[in-house]
Amino acid sequence: MALGSLAGYDGSAGVLVDTNVWVDCIDETSPWHGWAVECLQACSERSPLHVNIVIYSELLIPGPNVRALDAMLDVYETLRTPLPWAAASLTAAAYAMYLRRGGSRHKPLPVFFIGAHAAVSNLSVLTRDPRPYKSYFAKLAVIAP
Numbered sequence: 001m002a003l004g005s006l007a008g009y010d011g012s013a014g015v016l017v018d019t020n021v022w023v024d025c026i027d028e029t030s031p032w033h034g035w036a037v038e039c040l041q042a043c044s045e046r047s048p049l050h051v052n053i054v055i056y057s058e059l060l061i062p063g064p065n066v067r068a069l070d071a072m073l074d075v076y077e078t079l080r081t082p083l084p085w086a087a088a089s090l091t092a093a094a095y096a097m098y099l100r101r102g103g104s105r106h107k108p109l110p111v112f113f114i115g116a117h118a119a120v121s122n123l124s125v126l127t128r129d130p131r132p133y134k135s136y137f138a139k140l141a142v143i144a145p
Helices: 019-026 033-046 053-060 066-075 087-100 110-120 131-136
Strands: 015-017 049-051 124-126
Touching (some): 015 110, 049 053, 053 066, 053 110, 087 110
């Protein structure tokens, strides 16, 4: 896969936080709430946290409250990082692999954009569900339970 060509990748430039971690942080009834809060705190103390427009948009789906979302992200000094153009080809390669493996969605899933963004920006991914990242971005540095 194209990630192999990213020779300098080690995930050390920061942490791209997946949507599910933020949702668990917000939802105090989630069984993952404590884990999410602890990981966000620990990761934010070591390196910058990032979200991109895909993650940000997913977080606004339940009810668009930009002010509340920004306030939560600001607690962890989270950077709003643009999705790099360089991620396009890696997103497409991951999506093509998904289709070859029998995937049925007609458009790339958010995980492909998030994984590719992390790869080309030398970011780790913090997620509760490492499976899709490990399946389509084998060398991606993933922080998960």
